[in-house]
Amino acid sequence: MTTETLLKVENLKKHFPIRGGILGKEVGSVKAVEGVSFEVKKGETLGIVGESGCGKSTTGRMLLRLIEPTEGKVYFEGQDVTKLSTGDMRKLRRDMQMVFQDPFASLNPRHTVEKILEEPMKVHGIGTPKERKQKVRELLEIVGLSSYHAKRYPHQFSGGQRQRIGIARALMTQPKLIIADEPVSALDVSIQSQVLNLMQDLQKEFQLTYIVIAHDLGVVRHISDRVGVMYLGRMAELTDSEKLYDKPLHPYTQALLSAVPIPDPLYEKDAVVLEGDIPSPSNPPSGCAFHTRCPFKMDVCSQKVPELREHEPGHYVACHLYTEEGSAAGQNKQPLEEGKYE
Numbered sequence: 001m002t003t004e005t006l007l008k009v010e011n012l013k014k015h016f017p018i019r020g021g022i023l024g025k026e027v028g029s030v031k032a033v034e035g036v037s038f039e040v041k042k043g044e045t046l047g048i049v050g051e052s053g054c055g056k057s058t059t060g061r062m063l064l065r066l067i068e069p070t071e072g073k074v075y076f077e078g079q080d081v082t083k084l085s086t087g088d089m090r091k092l093r094r095d096m097q098m099v100f101q102d103p104f105a106s107l108n109p110r111h112t113v114e115k116i117l118e119e120p121m122k123v124h125g126i127g128t129p130k131e132r133k134q135k136v137r138e139l140l141e142i143v144g145l146s147s148y149h150a151k152r153y154p155h156q157f158s159g160g161q162r163q164r165i166g167i168a169r170a171l172m173t174q175p176k177l178i179i180a181d182e183p184v185s186a187l188d189v190s191i192q193s194q195v196l197n198l199m200q201d202l203q204k205e206f207q208l209t210y211i212v213i214a215h216d217l218g219v220v221r222h223i224s225d226r227v228g229v230m231y232l233g234r235m236a237e238l239t240d241s242e243k244l245y246d247k248p249l250h251p252y253t254q255a256l257l258s259a260v261p262i263p264d265p266l267y268e269k270d271a272v273v274l275e276g277d278i279p280s281p282s283n284p285p286s287g288c289a290f291h292t293r294c295p296f297k298m299d300v301c302s303q304k305v306p307e308l309r310e311h312e313p314g315h316y317v318a319c320h321l322y323t324e325e326g327s328a329a330g331q332n333k334q335p336l337e338e339g340k341y342e
Contacts (some may be wrong), residue, residue: 006177006209007040007063012072030282032058034233035072037308038179045203045210047224047241049217049256051278055233056213057101060179064096065089076088076177094124097170101182103162107154113140113165114150120172139168142205143198160191166224167199171206179211184219196223217260221245223233229253232289233281235308239315249317251294288320296321 013036015029033055035238040046048056062068063074065081074081076096097120100106107116117136121127128137137147143164154162163183170178183199186193200223202208214220220227221241228238229250237250247252255272274293279285285292291301300320308318 004042005039006042006077007071007211008073008075009039009059009063010037010073010075011135012036012059012062012074012200013060013070014055014067015070028282031233031284032281033062033069034284036230036233036235038228038234038238040209040211041209042176042209043203044225045223047212047213047214047220048230049214049220049227049228050230051256052215053232053278053281054230055281056230057181059230060098060181060211060213063179064093064098066098082232090123094120094173095176097173097175097178099163099166099170099178099180102186103159103166104154106166106267107162108156112151112153116154116165117150117169117172124173126173135172136301139171140165142171143200158191159187160195163187163195164198167195167202169279171202174206175208177209177211179213181213182215183212185216192219193222199223217245217256229256232279232284234289234305235316235318236290237315237317237319238308239317243312243315249294249311249322250290250319252290288318 012033013031014033015031017026018028018030019025020027032206036055046152048059050056058067062069063081069082072082076092079092081089082203107273114133114136116131117139121132123133126132136150140147140149145161145164145168149157149161154165163186180199184195187195196219199210203210210223212220212223215342224241226239227241227244229236229244229252231252237244237248237253244253245257248257251272255274258272276293279289279292285302287300287302287304288294288306291297294301298320304320306318306323308316308321309320309322311317317336
């Protein structure tokens with residue numbers, strides 16, 4: 001991993017319109033993503049985690065412009081992706097590929113594996129027909145399948161095998177960045193580690209950069225160099241994987257980590273129980289979106305949206321517990337190393 005930035009995201013937003021009435025006029029909007037910013041270095045793996053509906057998958061799709069952003073900028077190698085024409089965007093997708101959550105839904109059931117894997121190369125004009133067929137067989141071997149699988153159809157494979165095919169398809173154009181949206185959530189636990197280990201091996205072999213979107217904190221910890229935690233369309237915390245798991249700062253991150261089961265019946269830990277439901281993204285609360293469930297909320301939390309700030313070197317958090325406003329309010333609950341409060 002280098003210090004060179006491959007991808008830079010600035011204030012990315014996505015609002016889906018809500019239409020009602022006979023004329024279908026816009027009566028509101030679902031704020032799926034509300035001002036997300038982060039950077040991804042070449043060769044690293046950035047994990048994005050959060051509860052269902054927090055906007056992490058929408059963020060990943062906007063990076064490739066599979067969904068058009070409402071506002072914000074996405075820079076890939078210094079080039080503003082949001083301003084590219086359809087033709088230029090198609091060319092750029094050779095360097096930016098995606099592995100989808102459902103491996104069966106993302107594969108054309110009418111095509112053989114060979115045709116599915118050849119298609120990206122045909123679209124981008126890579127190689128001759130003979131070279132494309134040869135590369136299909138090479139990549140099938142690399143991802144743990146056999147060359148004779150090229151003549152089979154998606155329904156003839158298991159879930160883990162289909163996901164391997166999805167990974168092979170993403171590699172066909174030799175991309176620089178792969179966005180993996182819940183790459184193992186549809187797989188058995190016994191298969192998940194195999195696919196994750198495969199992704200790590202491929203990263204080293206092809207010098208890949210990953211953005212891994214998941215709700216499973218164990219998966220993210222296994223594969224990520226840095227982790228961003230999202231809540232209701234915003235980034236709540238962003239730091240190195242080890243720092244996040246050893247010393248989470250945001251109350252929401254602490255609650256997520258406390259819910260992770262420990263495979264030791266003799267180990268006891270204090271669970272952080274969040275009260276209330278996740279607010280609706282069509283009508284988010286004022287100020288900090290998490291204040292309606294936060295056990296340490298202050299008056300300023302409902303009045304002002306906290307910015308994602310660097311609290312410690314490389315450790316960013318969006319919480320008023322770590323701002324001047326929070327200190328001025330007389331808040332005396334400061335985080336301890338164990339992730340608890342006094």
